[in-house]
Amino acid sequence: MKQSSFRIALASAVFAAMPAITFAQGAGDARQTDLRAQRRAEAVEAARHPQPGEGNPIPEAGPKASRADRAKARQARRPAAVEAARSFMPGEGDPRPAAGPRIPRAERRAERAVRRAEIKALNKSGRLPVYGESYGTAPTP
Structure with missing residues (x-):
């Protein structure tokens, strides 16, 4: 009985403190909110008065193109x-790269086994660099 009443009292104390915690955190945000509002006002003002070389941030509205005009333009570009x-074009990259020569699976496995054996031998002889706290002190191959 004592444990349950203690838990209830603890839970009610936590719930009673929640609004105080929430308001305390919200008070720290006031500065951020003011800064955000100030930056937004500066941006609106900068958009109203563009500097030379910036271009026009708010382009003039032009007449809307009709569906028929858009269809004609598409047909002309097609x-x-x-x-x-x-x-x-060169420099774009080939959309369909040329296929390389097919190498049998057994041959690829044999090449991998040879490569791994060489690495294992270098590792056992201590000639592979160590990438850790002692980097740079181990001999390099």
Whole structure:
């Protein structure tokens, strides 16, 4: 009985302290909120008065294009887009890289086994660098 009443008293004390904790944390946020509001006001003011070389941050509204105009523009761009998709420019990268020669699985396994054996031998002889606290003190191959 004593344990349950103690737990109830502890829980009620925690719930009673919650609003105080919440308000205390909210008071520290007031400075951040003021800074955010100040930055937002500065940004709005900067957008109203652009500096030379910045460009116009608020472009003038133009007339909306109709569906028919957009469709005509798409049709006019389509041949160039189709040709661009078929051939690529150097520097773009090949969209379909050339396939390399097929190497049998047994041959790949044998090469891996040889490579691992070499690394194991270097490791046992102490010629591999140690990347830890003693980095730079171990001999390099």
